[in-house]
Amino acid sequence: MVDGNTVERAIGKLKRFRAVATRHDKRGYVHPGTVTAAALLVRLRS
Structure with missing residues (x-):
């Protein structure tokens, strides 16, 4: 399960x-x- 912090960081990167x-x-x-x-x-750079 994905936590809120992971989602917030992904949105920040976008x-x-x-x-x-x-x-x-x-x-x-x-x-x-x-x-x-x-x-x-973002995915390719990480």
């Missing part, structure tokens, strides 16, 4: 990406793809 933190995407359907790309980069 918010380091400007496009995710500020939702710069003009279309709503693009945002999930941006979050997925950012999550992949």
Whole structure:
């Protein structure tokens, strides 16, 4: 089971990406793809 601290740290890492933190995407359907790309980069860097 995942504790709250792990989730908060993961969200913090994703918010380091400007496009995710500020939702710069003009279309709503693009945002999930941006979050997925950012999550992949976070995972590959760790």
